[in-house]
Amino acid sequence: MDPSIEEKVAEAAIQIYAEVGWAGFTFDAVAARAGVGKAAIYRRWSTKMEILSSAWKAAQPGFVEVPDTGSIRGDLVALAKALLERLDQPVGIAEVRLLLDTKMFGADATFPDLDATRRRSRTFMRAGIERAIQRGDLPPDARPEMIFDAVRGMIIHNFLLMPSERMDVWRARKDAYAEEVVDLVLAGVRARSAVI
Amino acid sequence: MDPSIEEKVAEAAIQIYAEVGWAGFTFDAVAARAGVGKAAIYRRWSTKMEILSSAWKAAQPGFVEVPDTGSIRGDLVALAKALLERLDQPVGIAEVRLLLDTKMFGADATFPDLDATRRRSRTFMRAGIERAIQRGDLPPDARPEMIFDAVRGMIIHNFLLMPSERMDVWRARKDAYAEEVVDLVLAGVRARSAVI
Known part of the structure; x- marks a missing residue:
């Protein structure tokens, strides 16, 4: 197989999916965007x-990996930065669309691979939080899913609502923003635990 | 005009949009779902x-209103509960899809009304945070957009990743979850401020 066709189609597929989701994801659209004949795709x-x-x-x-940087802040900032990087590309939008499509139609009807990704993702997150609790870096009652939802959800929501004319500032402040998000979430997790 | 046609079409339009977004949003699809003749729609x-x-x-x-309940916790819990309620209906999914489509194609190309909604939404949020700061309920450096992104983003992300077989538990725990999210975010905002 010609690797360049594979690459062209993969890139086109992610672009098309990002733009129109499952409803507009057709052989025709992918072939046209990839500049590849439909016969070659079939x-x-x-x-x-x-x-x-x-x-x-x-x-x-990219939402799978929570790297082991030695501190929970480092892990989460790396996760946040990777997400911010991807959201600025078609693949990031495609991921959010996939989550929506899966929610509407169920993983089987749309995209079973997403379920596997989602499961791996949760496993990574749990492992990262577990390491942090063992190190004394997080309180024992810290909830991996809440932390995951907080860091990723905040970033995705902020991105979705960001008007196009402010995207330059968004890009320039990405790394600082990653740290602000993580610091807010960690402060919340630690303070909540201190109160209870 | 026959109000029941208006209502049927409005309901069908939100359902179709929730399922397929702008790419699949056609007169045919809306007419078929509404059970209304295309001529009547045209x-x-x-x-x-x-x-x-x-x-x-x-x-x-629904993401417009931040009610004035007298406390920032009350305001945000009400906002969170309203969002959780809507996410479980087509309109909630349609909102998230609209945000995505607008992000991809720009508000003018897709849906100018969303921009107005978004602006009103930010205005409400800012007013709510401003009230809280004046009451001494939040530190003066509290950032309305971060709080808005944190509460809404966390809830939306959690919902999108929730497998269908866990939706019953999600429904049963909705109100408790709204409080947990708000308490985490407020603890974070207050603790961050205490540190700086």
């Missing part, structure tokens, strides 16, 4: 799902 | 945008 993939699935794997879904 | 609306716009107004976009 030779390699027999369903839309297969195209999306290989594109998804090629794009290495 | 008599009332000349563009897809007009259909969506009247449906949006009828659905009273």
Whole structure:
């Protein structure tokens, strides 16, 4: 197989998905965007799902990894920065659309790979929080899912509501913003625990 | 005009938009879902945008209002509960899709009304935080947008990642969850301020 066709289709698939989601994700749209003949696509993939699935794997879904930097702040800031980086590319939007489509139609009907990604993602997050609790870096009652939702949710919401004319400032402040988000969440988790 | 046609179309429009977004939002799809003849729809609306716009107004976009309950905790819990309620209906998903579509195509190309909603929303939030600061309920450096992104973002992210088999528990715990989210965010805002 010609690797450049694979690459072109993967890139086009993510772009198309980011723009229109599952409802507009067709062989025609992907072929046209990739500049690849439909016959060549049909030779390699027999369903839309297969195209999306290989594109998804090629794009290495970024919400999976919580790196082990030695501190929970370092781990979460790295997670936040990676998310901010991806949101500014089609793959980041495609991820959010996938979550929505899966929510509406169920993982089986849309995209079973997302479920696997989601599960791995939770596992990574739990492991990161577990390490932090063992180090005494977080209180024992810290809830991995709340922290995950808080850091990722805040960033995604902020991005979605950001008007296009403010995106330059958003880009310039990305790294500082990652730290502000994480510091707010960690302060909340630690303070809540101190009160209870 | 027959009000029941208006209502049927508004409801169908929100459902269709929630399912497929702008890419799949067509006169045909809306007419079929509403059980209304296309001619009747064309008599009332000349563009897809007009259909969506009247449906949006009828659905009273809920992320606008931050009620004045007398305490910032009360205000935010009310906001959180209203959001949780809506997310469990097509209108909540339609809102998230609208944010995504607007992000991809710009407000003018998709849905100018969203921009107005977004602006009103920020104004309400700022007013709520301002009241809280004046009451001494929040530190003077509290940032309305961070609080808004934190409460709404956390809830939306949690919802999007919630597997369908856990939705019953999600529904049963909605009110408690609203309080947990708000308490985490407020603890973070207050603790951050105490540190600086």
